[in-house]
Amino acid sequence: MIKADRIFGLVMMLVALGYLFSATHIQTSFLSDPVGPRIFPYLIGGGVILCSLVLVIRPDANADWPGLGTVLQLVIALAVLIGYASAVRPLGFIIPTAVAAGVLSYQINPKPVSALLTGVGLSVGLFVLFKMILGLGLVGFPRHWF
Secondary structure, three states, rough: OOOHHHHHHHHHHOOOOOHHHHOOOOOOOOOOOOOOOOHHHHHHHHHHHHHHHHHHHHHOOOOOOOOOOHHHHHHHHHHHOOOOOOOHHHHHOOHHHHHHHHHHHHHOOOHHHHHHHHHHHHHHHHHHHHHHHHOOOOOOOHHHHH
């Protein structure tokens, strides 16, 4: 396991460096805030590099691999997130966020009503936060509905 952790740490470090390099190409407007739009990607990339360094320097000698059920749950979560990323633009923010949050909530606690309420509540709450409070240019529903 030590070798696998170190290889994974090095690969993630390369991915983070590529992410940081791509963040340097973010355009800033003339009237942007003092911090600028690059700070968040820089923080994410720096955090990934620090975590990768920990994996390279102190790998886990006795790592336990998850069972097949857990791997299947992770594959489903990955598929949901990829589908979410591709559905936000054509379907707006609220519908894909409700579906993705509901499915992921159901994976955590398999209660259908609770997962449905969590998905709808999270999507509407995040939309209000991002659109109304933070002023981001999100589209709530598909444009052709209006």
